[in-house]
Amino acid sequence: MDWDAWTQQAWQARERAYAPYSKFSVGAVVVGGGRVFAGANIENLSYGLTLCAERVALGSAVVAGERRIEAVVVVADTDEPISPCGACRQVLAEFGDPLIRLVNRSGHLEFRLSELLPRAKAGILSPPPSPGSAPA
Numbered sequence: 710m711d712w713d714a715w716t717q718q719a720w721q722a723r724e725r726a727y728a729p730y731s732k733f734s735v736g737a738v739v740v741g742g743g744r745v746f747a748g749a750n751i752e753n754l755s756y757g758l759t760l761c762a763e764r765v766a767l768g769s770a771v772v773a774g775e776r777r778i779e780a781v782v783v784v785a786d787t788d789e790p791i792s793p794c795g796a797c798r799q800v801l802a803e804f805g806d807p808l809i810r811l812v813n814r815s816g817h818l819e820f821r822l823s824e825l826l827p828r829a830k831a832g833i834l835s836p837p838p839s840p841g842s843a844p845a
Contacts, residue, residue: 710780715745716812719784722747722762730754735791737762738782741775741804763797767804778804781822784812792825802829 715738723736726749735750748766752759763783770778778801785791790811793801801807801822809825811818823829 710808712782712810715740715780715782716784716810716817718745718747719762719782719812722749722766723784723786725749726762727751730756734785735762736784737766738780739763739766739770739775739778739801740780740807741770741778744770744773744775746770746773746775761794761797763793764800767800771804776804778807781807781809782812783809787813789813790816790818795826798822798826799829802826 719736719738721736722738723734726734726736728734728750730752733750737748739746739748746766746769748762748764748769750760750762751765763781767778781793781801783791783793790813792811793809806821806823809820809822811820
C-alpha cells in the first residue's frame with residue numbers, strides 16, 4: 710500500500726475542492742484494482758446537494774469499471790482527522806471493506822470501513838434469516 714503517494718494525491722485533490730460557502734475543503738482518494746481515483750468536495754447552495762470528496766472519488770472509480778475498493782484516504786486541514794459521513798460510509802460499503810486512512814497535517818488514523826460502519830450489509834434490503842439461524 711502506497712499511503713504516502715495516495716495521501717499526496719488526496720491533498721492535491723483537496724486544492725481543487727469547490728467550497729465557496731463553508732470554505733472547508735476535503736480531498737479523497739479511492740484505490741481499486743491497482744488504480745487511484747481522486748475526488749474533492751463539491752458544495753451547493755442547497756447544502757443537501759453537496760457531494761462529499763469520498764463519493765466523488767468513488768464515482769470516478771465506478772465509471773472506470775472498478776467494483777472492489779481496497780483503500781480510501783480522506784484529508785482535511787483540521788485539528789483532528791475527519792471521518793467519512795454516514796452516507797459516504799454506506800456508499801463505500803457497497804464496494805467492499807477497504808482500509809481507510811484519515812489524515813490531517815499532523816498525523817493520521819486508520820480503520821477498516823467495517824469498524825466505522827458495522828453491519829453495513831444488514832438492512833431492509835437483506836434477505837430474511839433462515840429459520841433457526843442467528844441474526845446478522
